[in-house]
Amino acid sequence: MVSRLEIRLKNELIDAEGAGIRQKSREYFGFEVDAIRVIRVLTLDIDLKPDQLEQIRNEIFTNPVTEESSYSPIAEGFDWLIWIGFRPGVRDTAGSTAGEAIKDLLGIDFKPDQAVYTSKLYEIRGQLSEEQVKKIAGDLLANDIVQQWKVFSVAEWDKDKGIGFPVTRVILDHEPEVSTISIQSDEELGRISLERNLALQNRDIPVIRRYFLREDILKERKMVGLDLPTDVELEYISQARSDHCNHNTFRGLFRYHDLLTGNRETVDNLFKSCIEAPTLKIKEEKDWVTSVLWDNAGVGRFDDDHYYVITGETHNSPSNMEAYGGSITGIVGIYRDPMGTGKGSKLILGMYGYCVGHREYEGELTPHLHPRRLLDGVIEGVRDGGNKSGIPTPYGLLFFDESYVGKCLVFVTALGIMPATIGHASSHKKTTSPGELIIMAGGRVGKDGIHGVTAASETYSEHTPAGHVQIGDPYTQKKMADFLVEARDEELITFITDNGGGGLSSSIGESARFSDGARVDLDKVPLKYEGLDQWEIWISESQERMTIAVKPEHLDRFMALSAKHAVESTVIGEYNDSGYLQLDYKGKTCAYIRMDLLESDFPQWEFDAQWTPPDMRGLTEPVISEPEDHGPLLKAILSRPNICARNWIARQYDHEVQGSSVVKPLVGKGRDMPTDAAVVRPVLGSNKGIAVSQTLNPSYSEIDTYHMTGATIDEAVRKTLAVGGDPNHLGGLDNFCWPTIEYHPANNPDGKYKAAQLVRANWALRDYCLSYGIPLLSGKDSMYIDGNLEGPYGERRKVSGPPTLMFTVSSVIEDITGCVTMDAKFPGDLVYVLGETRNELGASEYYQMMGAVGLNVPTVDVEALWPQYLALHGAIQAGLVSSCHAVSRGGLAVHLAMVAMGGELGMELLLHLIPGFSGLTVGQALYSESCGRFVITVAPEKKEVFEETFSGMKIGRAGVVTESTRFSVKDGLEKTIIDEDVNDLKHAWKKPFGDLI
């Protein structure tokens, strides 16, 4: 019998969740709701006796101090009711933990189809129309992709029946079967691929057909009972050959043509030439670089006993559809990469980056989710994913641009640490050997992430799983993470990797390359529900799973540890050296593929890349006269969305768990200024630390992606150095997000230009990594950041996001007690500007504010800057620096003000003393975004030593920190051009998002 328990807070308690929804209803839609109170609903699809029901109600699910509950409907005194529940197959963690607790308390087991389901009821009080209530339900609370909802008016409400008994069990009613696929001609296979959504690439089809028609292959296949390729096999090949798994774009051939010079050049494989080659060269020079370019994450040396591990990726498309689910799946997913690097690492830090349309977007186009709702959702997803994983999230970025309404970007980055040796071997090494068992640990397999596109266009029924958008489950993963670290330390793991894109097909396919073969029993893979076809089991992307190789003699201990941690682990096959990947289902072979097939000659992707330099595109410098009111101008710039405070995000992320925090996301006297870089001390008994920073500057792409990349790398380097990072240990991470670069006359007419932008960005990546000595420890590319949005007249318009590179720099700091923060510390301290300011306002915040793009994009000359960076590092190490801050978007005026705001102190500055002032206008000096610059404050008694350190370099003592909170700037003629109170500046800077919590 099904029962339904309803629980709510007692009336005298504030319902904070309800209050939050009320506030959002006002903010999003302008609705005035009197009150909202939430009722938690548990549908118990289990046979329980009345006394058992009472026992679980009282002992588990009702807090006698704060809550009341009943097995009958408890909603009352409302004007409207909204019910929201999950769709079938969507991860309901609270339902499963409720089940765990019930089993434990009552000492019972559930039958396979018994479960607990959670949902919520919202009591709405207020004068609202049905349409308004539906808007709150559909556009604020529920997302149709993962949830279902109903609205009840008072009249409709049956207070005896209530919402009924919602049971969202998945019932597929399908007998798994393997089908074979005809390969009579390329055309036929192409057609079947389209029909079945196999997503085989046309250029790959002949290679695939050739393989399956080979005499020797046919003969071998006959011996295992196979003839024509099966759907399992073709799905496998399709996954392995996808751009996501194989990086076909970056490994492609680019025919580059510069339209100005006429120069033509063939660029073969951006990955090899611009990422791999420079990184391997730097690895030769830097002995701290331990493992790069092959594993789930890069590995660098932290100290004699530890390695650190770093990687990052994006989770754009899913977040764009379901913001919360997409971003929590993203952050939880990236955490599995360090867990699956080497023999496995323990997570120590996470970071985020969000690129979205403006929060107040009021354009004509209708994105799937309004940017405001989308941003709220992704922030909350990463919050729950990070906080519930027990991993600090001390750093992140947020960038607004109108063109991200097409598709938002959600960057997630993770760092881990591992002992340098496990047993007697270096921990970064791993391999599989014949005879080792293949174990899948963690979550179960469902229809998640299979052919997202088809799933989205299927009609929903009450029991169709909504699997293509997932909701990450940090709880299941945290238990698994604890377990795996113990198993690693007991030397039970010989190989480990995560199940991400491509699921088992990718994790086993790749790990079997080491042993040169594997056999898997697909019927042994634990499923969330019955009825999955064999190919679905093989490629499902269900989350929270790792694939592990374990020697048979270690199996018992491995399984005992797994049980201790309440983690499900299952032997699903074994590695061998047969040269084949063999998949069986209930004793019958359904796939038999040579391991070397994927290394055979699949054709390279090819792109035309056509570069039109910015002046040929008609870009010029704008004509803007010198502003007369620089004070109000500064305040206006400080209030712009990409400059202003976004502290509400950092505050809801636990950035101190693990007790390792050294430099926090918000620093300064008021603990409210964003730090240049975060620093943690991951080994608690040691004073060594890791500094990390991230940057992105997509605005510069409008002029030249080469310089966008240079400026982005330089800024990340400077931010890391500003806190005390070591210039001789700079690790890099490149995350590319690019619009589609494949030319199509109708669908992508500017594809050739976008391809050239990608080539140029990669050239810069190569050049700047080589000159800064940055190995690319890891990186990912995410193409296709375009959306086709509905317009007001039934049309759809394509919106492409700007070419975006997020660059991460990590650095190991020998002694964290020498770290500095960006805030001015004492009145009387001298203010220095290091680095030259030039007429480089192209695509700057200032020009954007004036409605212009310009031409003079900031450029980076590493040879000139490097000695300054080394000197700065020396000065910080010698304790000469009181505060240090890298100048970035917004220019000097903004960043001098930030340093003053950080200390809640004033500054008196003379603009003509900054390096490079002569030849610039005041506006240019204040708002140029030239690279290579820092604002540094220094105690007066350290003046001589400090200045000596920088002798002959581009540095100017531009002023002094003052007790009075006036921020005053004079020009070369001693005329005061800015005189504002620092508190007013801070107020302007905080105002736009100041109310958000």
Add this chain to the structure above:
Amino acid sequence: MEKAVRGFDMNAPNKMKPKAIVLTGYGLNCDYETDYSLKLAGAESYRVHINEVISGEMGDRRISLEDYHILVFGGGFSWADDHGAGVLMASKLRQHLGEQIELFVRDGKLVLGICNGFQCLVNLGLVPAFDFQYRERRVALTYNDSGNFIDTWVNLKINSGSPCVFTKGISTLELPVRHGEGKFYAAAEEIDRLFENGQVVLQYADENGQEANGQWPLNPNGSLKDIAGICDPTGRIFGLMPHPEGFNHYTNHPDWTRKKEALARQGKEIIPGEGKGIRIFRNAVEYIRTSF
């Protein structure tokens, strides 16, 4: 993973070394730094999975609460905090370890609940345990008034009249809070009783040690009477929302770079070393040393 902690006198031959257990598993997460803090304070500390305490087996060794002196319920998201923070963990522990824990308490040993651990203590009834009834839920930690998780440092006023053994000799303390459900709530008469008994140990305060009077963000969650931590009538069971293990090193403090500069101006250097949160653990270790 950490190297052995050096630099304290725990190895002095004639000093007894209190043994501590930090619970792990099921989504708990502050175990490493809590274990580290206890070791810094001089305890022999172990991270032990909840299921190991329940089964009594740790690998091939037996483990029993009676061999230990300090039991720590640390921070985290046990059972994902679904159905109320600390609720399902309390249900599991009550079911399997209820009597063992009660014996542990009656033996005069120490129990510390931090954040999620405090939420669990409250749901178990180990605090406030009026009249030594250790199984009654009388107070609650519920959703922050702000409706969201918050990570911020708070100033705490410490009740010197409290019997709490963990806070002896400390009058104010700064610690981080990191929670979404930290609002202390109870009926008015229960709160009066807590004050009368001296069971209110910590209150959110301003920089000068004056009670926050509910003012956000000094009081970060809307706790009634600014209550941040309470103890049982014996003072040997202590639950608090702030994280003492989060201030295990002086560089954990948000102002440390500012303090370092300030000292440098006076020709002094910051004294490198442990954070002030360790004092809570030192008090526990001291208490066991003198009592056992």
